[in-house]
Amino acid sequence: MAILKKSVWVTLKEYVIITIGVFAYVLGWTTFLVPNNLIGGGVTGVASIVQYATGIKIGYTYFVVNIALIIAALFVLGKGFGGKTIYATIVTSLAMNIMQAVIPADITQILAVDNGKLMSTIMGGILAGTGIGMTISQGGSTGGTDIIALMINKYRNVSPGRMIMLMDVVIILSSFFVPSYMPDGSLMPWADKITTVVYGFILVVIVSTVLDLYLSGSRQSVQIFVLSHKYQQIADAITNDLHRGVTVLDGKGWYTKNEVNVVMVITRKTELNIFLKYINAIDPDAFVSVSSVTGVYGKGFDTMKFSKKSK
Template sequence: MGITYFVINVALIAIALKVLGSNFGVKTVFNMVALTLLFAIPQDLFPGALIKDNFLAAVLGGMMGGVGIGIVFSRGGSTGGTDIIAMMINKYRNISPGRIILYCDVIIIGSSYFLVHSIDKMVYGFVSMAVVSYTLDSILSGSNASAQIFIFSPKYEEIADFINTESFRGVTVIDGTGWYTQQNIKILMTIVRKKETSIIFRMVKEIDPNAFISMGSVMGVYGQGFDKLRV
């Protein structure tokens, strides 16, 4: 299995080098060599199945595979195979890698019936494929999740300066009117990664403990400092 995996990926990597750049190629070659060894060595160390239940093996294997591929994708690399196809398409089209891999694997697993002639194995393959796709998209969307924050505070200048200088994020100041008090107020609006929100909340609390904050998740953010718009 390891040798077959290595030979098939040579052609795909040659194409990906032109499309995705040399940096992608270096990471993918390293991953491909590592996976080739890991495909070959454990087959001798573990001649029998570690999990006897085929359905449980498909689910657990799919989860671990999705997490592993997600970590590799988030660092700009690939594990080879349909992952390379997914990365090349994702560069030009805003389609999730998990969905692309899902489409490719449907064709591959479906065609395997003509070789193995087993409905059971084909169904377990589809189960594992679906789990990998879902886990991969969850990992990628979680690492790139963004939040839109509105901050209402009379000390908006100090808070805006902190977000600009410390968090290196843009801030928009919006003019508003409190309808109950009929007073003019300033509203700060910023979009950041969710992992950055705790730092902003902590500093806002230090500057103005009475500040009013609203935060909502956003589906996609495109532009400087975030994702590139692909159409």
């Protein structure tokens, strides 16, 4: 079945939220992290290492590296994801360079430098994690390791936040071996680089924690029941376009005494929004019930694990 067209309002709302998320992410980096020569994970972390070593602005490196990841994501996650991520990547790349140029040095001095690296790490991490969460919740990505995490998450039951954190460790450790120049042009001492690496680890923990909190738990699943006379179209759309298993149950409306068909599907809570859009596009009058489930075990979800009894 062809991918259903979304309303202009819904699409506009998605892009507005993505834009807000991108600017929250960029604000965290340009206002709190970069002025302190702090290192984070992902492509932005790589781009910051390049900027501190060569002077090449973060936005340029960020854009070039992400293009390759976006091409891969187009094949794995679909064109809808790719379009939003291309948009987010372009906006992020431009905003990174523009905001570094327009934010007054006095502001970054007061907010970031004067408050110290620890406070800047906390504030930058909260803003970055919130921004990534807002973007992912609308089916997009700020690029970098979160693209890789979402591609893996499509086939493996792993939290995006945890996956991002694991990949970011390598990037942060690598910063120790690359020369880093301070805003005044002086070379960062080795002792300070060790401190920067430690703050980098604190940063990725904050970002991943805030991300998972924003997404209300990436591993949480929901059960959806749909009553509609267009149940076949809905079931086909979920199976073919959203790639989730569907069960159609036979039921009976007790008030009308009419036979009804009920579509049942279980999916991740982070995917609920797109499911509801598909259902509404096919049948705006469909009766939909959504409930959280404690545990879902099987293909595409969690694996049943049992502790071994001691003999």
